[in-house]
Amino acid sequence: MPRTLINVPKTAKAGEIVEVRAMIAHPMETGQRMGVNGAMIPRDIVNRFVCTYGSEVVFAADLWPAVSANPFLSFSLRAKEAGVITFSWTEDSGAVHVATADITVT
Amino acid sequence: MRPAVRCFGLAAPLLLAASVAHGIEQGEPRSGIAFASPETRAMQADDTANPGLFWVLDGEQLWAKREGAAQKSCGDCHGAASASMKGIAARYPAFDDKTGQAVDLTGRINLCRTRHQQATPLPHEGKEMLALTAFVGFQSRGLPMAPPADPRLAPARAQGEALFTQRMGQLDLSCANCHEANWQGRLGGSPITQGQSNAYPLYRLEWQGLGSLQRRMRACMVGVRAEPFDYGAPEFVALEAFLATRAKGLPVETPGVRP
Numbered sequence: 001m002p003r004t005l006i007n008v009p010k011t012a013k014a015g016e017i018v019e020v021r022a023m024i025a026h027p028m029e030t031g032q033r034m035g036v037n038g039a040m041i042p043r044d045i046v047n048r049f050v051c052t053y054g055s056e057v058v059f060a061a062d063l064w065p066a067v068s069a070n071p072f073l074s075f076s077l078r079a080k081e082a083g084v085i086t087f088s089w090t091e092d093s094g095a096v097h098v099a100t101a102d103i104t105v106t
Numbered sequence: 107m108r109p110a111v112r113c114f115g116l117a118a119p120l121l122l123a124a125s126v127a128h129g130i131e132q133g134e135p136r137s138g139i140a141f142a143s144p145e146t147r148a149m150q151a152d153d154t155a156n157p158g159l160f161w162v163l164d165g166e167q168l169w170a171k172r173e174g175a176a177q178k179s180c181g182d183c184h185g186a187a188s189a190s191m192k193g194i195a196a197r198y199p200a201f202d203d204k205t206g207q208a209v210d211l212t213g214r215i216n217l218c219r220t221r222h223q224q225a226t227p228l229p230h231e232g233k234e235m236l237a238l239t240a241f242v243g244f245q246s247r248g249l250p251m252a253p254p255a256d257p258r259l260a261p262a263r264a265q266g267e268a269l270f271t272q273r274m275g276q277l278d279l280s281c282a283n284c285h286e287a288n289w290q291g292r293l294g295g296s297p298i299t300q301g302q303s304n305a306y307p308l309y310r311l312e313w314q315g316l317g318s319l320q321r322r323m324r325a326c327m328v329g330v331r332a333e334p335f336d337y338g339a340p341e342f343v344a345l346e347a348f349l350a351t352r353a354k355g356l357p358v359e360t361p362g363v364r365p
Contacts (some may be wrong), residue, residue, distance in 0.1 A: 003160050003163055003164070005153075005159060005160070006154070007154035021154050023154065023155065023156065023157065025157070026316075028314075028349040055200050068311070068314055069157075069314035069315065070160065070314070072149075072157070072158040073156055076157075
């Protein structure tokens with residue numbers, strides 16, 4: 001399981017726009033590089049990122065081989081109600097890595 | 107490293123033509139981060155955006171891992187790193203009594219592996235060593251670089267200074283030609299900087315990963331088409347010992363971020 005670093009404010013006022021950040025430790029191997037003996041290093045990237053707030057998808061992105069290693073995403077969302085914010089990263093292999101954070105809305 | 111070779115090749119005549127020297131003795135030592143873009147600075151300053159933190163977190167885990175025939179973890183002997191390792195990286199390289207030589211932090215950790223854990227030394231640029239040096243270095247973050255007033259380090263520092271000012275490679279340039287005489291200049295569009303050592307190991311965007319000070323110096327040596335010293339070579343420890351005296355007072359930034 002790769003490491004993830006997420007940043008969500010613990011509390012927010014209802015209706016407030018808050019900044020959310022998410023980063024995953026990942027090589028984002030492009031599939032274009034040569035390894036030892038000229039063998040191609042197979043592509044291995046995170047190709048999909050989804051953030052849900054409660055049951056609603058609030059942000060999603062497709063990622064491509066040109067994205068750097070350890071991709072960092074930052075976006076904003078509007079605090080509505082207390083709940084769980086879930087971040088998920090899907091790899092080429094189909095493996096999904098999930099991190100969650102709670103937010104309290106006052 | 108190929109692009110670096112190409113741009114050094116183009117820039118060499120410019121460097122040789124520059125006659126006015128701005129030795130850093132004329133001013134304050136300035137960290138490499140001061141030359142970086144606002145985006146790179148913001149990335150280093152924010153622990154949720156600085157990818158170097160991944161290595162710090164890995165190092166924290168390794169700190170507690172029992173290793174070697176002794177089945178001891180770093181923490182079994184040193185306790186909480188936040189107390190025992192605070193300020194250590196700021197005063198390395200230091201002198202090791204038993205070998206009678208200067209050792210850098212990587213060397214010290216490998217001495218603990220072999221002497222105290224009865225384990226094999228870790229590869230210099232491997233993930234584990236980088237994680238441990240990042241974690242130990244992190245405990246000194248914000249503290250001023252404080253090379254010790256230990257006269258036994260004088261020979262290593264003198265050797266490091268001699269290497270720093272000696273021309274090398276097909277481009278026949280010394281470290282000082284760039285990092286003393288031309289640190290206010292640019293090379294291939296990027297700032298040259300003073301070549302300070304206060305942020306290592308650091309995350310370099312070009313590397314897409316964390317690397318040691320020796321990896322950085324090897325890149326500079328390859329850039330002037332010199333044969334780089336091996337990882338862990340006494341010449342590199344000597345250069346590190348000299349660089350630490352130049353960096354005195356600069357805050358430790360480990361893990362730094364550089365372009």
